[in-house]
Amino acid sequence: MNEPKPALRLIYPQWQGASVTALLPGLPPEDAARGYSLGARLLDMLAPESTGKSVVVPVSMEYGERRTVDGVIDRDVILEQSRAALEILNGNDPARIVTLGGECSASVVPFSWLAAKYGSDTAIVWLDAHPDINLPYDDYAGYHAMALAACLGLGDRKIMELMPGRVKASNALIVGLRAYEKTGGTKERQEQLGIAGLSPAEVAQDSDAVLAWLRRCGARNVLIHFDMDVLDPAEIIAAVGVEPDGLKIEQAVRIINDIAEECNVVGLTVAEPMPRLAIRLRNMLGRLPLLADA
Numbered sequence: 001m002n003e004p005k006p007a008l009r010l011i012y013p014q015w016q017g018a019s020v021t022a023l024l025p026g027l028p029p030e031d032a033a034r035g036y037s038l039g040a041r042l043l044d045m046l047a048p049e050s051t052g053k054s055v056v057v058p059v060s061m062e063y064g065e066r067r068t069v070d071g072v073i074d075r076d077v078i079l080e081q082s083r084a085a086l087e088i089l090n091g092n093d094p095a096r097i098v099t100l101g102g103e104c105s106a107s108v109v110p111f112s113w114l115a116a117k118y119g120s121d122t123a124i125v126w127l128d129a130h131p132d133i134n135l136p137y138d139d140y141a142g143y144h145a146m147a148l149a150a151c152l153g154l155g156d157r158k159i160m161e162l163m164p165g166r167v168k169a170s171n172a173l174i175v176g177l178r179a180y181e182k183t184g185g186t187k188e189r190q191e192q193l194g195i196a197g198l199s200p201a202e203v204a205q206d207s208d209a210v211l212a213w214l215r216r217c218g219a220r221n222v223l224i225h226f227d228m229d230v231l232d233p234a235e236i237i238a239a240v241g242v243e244p245d246g247l248k249i250e251q252a253v254r255i256i257n258d259i260a261e262e263c264n265v266v267g268l269t270v271a272e273p274m275p276r277l278a279i280r281l282r283n284m285l286g287r288l289p290l291l292a293d294a
Helices: 029-046 075-092 104-118 143-151 157-162 187-193 208-217 249-262 276-285
Strands: 008-012 054-056 097-101 122-127 172-175 196-198 221-227 264-271
Touching (some): 008 029, 008 075, 008 104, 029 276, 075 157, 097 104, 104 122, 104 143, 104 264, 122 143, 122 249, 143 172, 143 221, 208 249, 249 264
Parallel strands (some): 008 054, 008 097, 097 264, 122 172, 172 196
């Protein structure tokens, strides 16, 4: 039996889908906004070495006036970067993709591409403190809060026209959910869309509820999104979100590995790294003599 090829590692340092500077008052606004980009590079550095191919999605680092177009902040920049990511995937035709973000919208292109490849036999397990089902013109215009909705084919018309595939809402499960938006990404919208959800307490002891849902769903191929804000900030603060009573690291790792034992995981995203300490250290080093000498 042939061994499967290593997954394509897609480093996707997209930051434009978030508007989080107000949540990070200890950082300069431009560093807070672009922190996800450094986070993606750090994840790549820290991740185990792979024998597979790694590709970096080109992402603009220009920080200036951020324009909201059709209810999505920096929509036109996101659209251009989505085209670049799709070009990479079309050129490599991977069977499996590991994506290192970047904010949560880093999942949209690879998951859409894999959904087109594997068709209706595909499910999404979305580990996240938030539902990420906002839509354009909701109060918060950040595309990362629309990421799951976009994977389901819901969202900005121009972005959706670009995406090659989608997963049906009944094949989506949110794990670790504990914080809804006041408008848009609400529990009511989740129920209307028919998206299942499990709280941290429901998966604290074992993964049985997740595996039971996957069996009911019946899809063999699974896409896993791991937003690090699903983790309990009492143990680690790895993302912008610090909602209390999240998953422990061991619980999140156990859930993901239990899924992989039972299903064919074809896509895995690790998203929303906000390396506060690394940003502050970088800024400190940039102010010291001799270090910047050519």
